[in-house]
Amino acid sequence: AQSVTQLGSHVSVSEGALVLLRCNYSSSVPPYLFWYVQYPNQGLQLLLKYTTGATLVKGINGFEAEFKKSETSFHLTKPSAHMSDAAEYFCAVSATAGTYKYIFGTGTRLKVLA
Amino acid sequence: DAGVTQSPTHLIKTRGQQVTLRCSPKSGHDTVSWYQQALGQGPQFIFQYYEEEERQRGNFPDRFSGHQFPNYSSELNVNALLLGDSALYLCASSLIGGTQYNEQFFGPGTRLTVL
Numbered sequence: 001a002q003s004v005t006q007l008g009s010h011v012s013v014s015e016g017a018l019v020l021l022r023c024n025y026s027s028s029v030p031p032y033l034f035w036y037v038q039y040p041n042q043g044l045q046l047l048l049k050y051t052t053g054a055t056l057v058k059g060i061n062g063f064e065a066e067f068k069k070s071e072t073s074f075h076l077t078k079p080s081a082h083m084s085d086a087a088e089y090f091c092a093v094s095a096t097a098g099t100y101k102y103i104f105g106t107g108t109r110l111k112v113l114a
Numbered sequence: 115d116a117g118v119t120q121s122p123t124h125l126i127k128t129r130g131q132q133v134t135l136r137c138s139p140k141s142g143h144d145t146v147s148w149y150q151q152a153l154g155q156g157p158q159f160i161f162q163y164y165e166e167e168e169r170q171r172g173n174f175p176d177r178f179s180g181h182q183f184p185n186y187s188s189e190l191n192v193n194a195l196l197l198g199d200s201a202l203y204l205c206a207s208s209l210i211g212g213t214q215y216n217e218q219f220f221g222p223g224t225r226l227t228v229l
Binding site for chain 1: 158223
């Protein structure tokens with residue numbers, strides 16, 4: 001069985017500050033991990049993904065995430081927040097075998113303060 | 115290259131009615147998954163269709179059913195609507211065998227309101 005926990009349903013940062021959105025997962029098999037962003041009244045857009053190989057993953061819009069197996073974490077970071085980063089962010093996990101569905105966290109709403 | 119498209123954009127129904135939502139996958143994709151996203155929640159997997167058959171199903175009642183057509187497009191049907199069915203319904207497409215991790219591409223969703 002798999003699950004995802006996103007700590008902090010709402011996060012506020014100042015423009016130019018570091019963005020850190022937390023994601024912890026549980027999986028009985030090696031996971032595939034994803035971060036998606038959702039803007040108001042829109043679908044989900046893939047930011048980045050971890051499948052195999054390098055544990056530090058770079059995505060679009062300057063975001064990156066690090067897969068830490070020992071901590072079962074996949075936190076999303078961006079060095080400098082921009083106003084356009086304000087959105088809802090979802091972490092998701094998929095098993096490497098036996099299933100094809102994504103399990104999503106409950107999301108973190110990022111607010112960027114001017 | 116057209117991405118995943120869904121119709122309609124918005125829908126209002128009353129309790130007890132039935133609804134059909136439609137999805138066209140991204141060009142070249144052969145698999146469609148449906149998710150329900152209630153307000154303030156993350157998407158929850160409903161089911162996935164491949165080769166016109168339901169491949170996997172989440173924890174949703176039989177009131178939720180689907181279909182996939184030979185052109186890979188898909189429908190989600192919900193019978194006997196309840197107030198709790200109000201949500202954004204997302205369709206995602208992927209290519210089985212394209213990647214091991216079954217990368218899914220999401221459409222903009224259909225907002226269903228049940229009164």
